[in-house]
Amino acid sequence: MLVNEQSLVLHETIFQLGFNSVEDFAIEKAKETLLKEVANCTQRMSFFSNKYGIDYAEFCKNFHSLPQPLFEKEEDSADWNAELKHLDILMNRLSKLS
Numbered sequence: 001m002l003v004n005e006q007s008l009v010l011h012e013t014i015f016q017l018g019f020n021s022v023e024d025f026a027i028e029k030a031k032e033t034l035l036k037e038v039a040n041c042t043q044r045m046s047f048f049s050n051k052y053g054i055d056y057a058e059f060c061k062n063f064h065s066l067p068q069p070l071f072e073k074e075e076d077s078a079d080w081n082a083e084l085k086h087l088d089i090l091m092n093r094l095s096k097l098s
Contacts, residue, residue: 027097034094041087048080056080 011022019025045056052059052066059066059080066073 031094031097034090034097038087038090038094041083041090045080045083045087048076048083051076056084 014022014025017025019028048059049055052068054062059077063073063077068076
């Protein structure tokens with residue numbers, strides 16, 4: 001199939017799906033993908049909240065008094081913090097697409 005023919009079919013399909021433009025379609029699909037990643041990120045953070053029974057701020061505050069081994073807490077802290085930063089990036093992107 002020629003590129004021009006593909007482009008034509010793509011545009012026709014997107015319009016038939018109810019979108020006004022390829023960009024509108026792309027934005028909607030990007031939002032859907034970001035929302036799925038937000039859910040995954042939230043689920044990964046819930047693992048840590050459930051494991052320690054506290055949120056990240058309390059985890060940091062009580063880090064040295066938690067009973068888990070130091071290396072485990074350090075690893076969890078790095079992973080949890082990375083998830084929080086990733087969530088912030090995702091939410092920022094979502095807000096800009098809305």
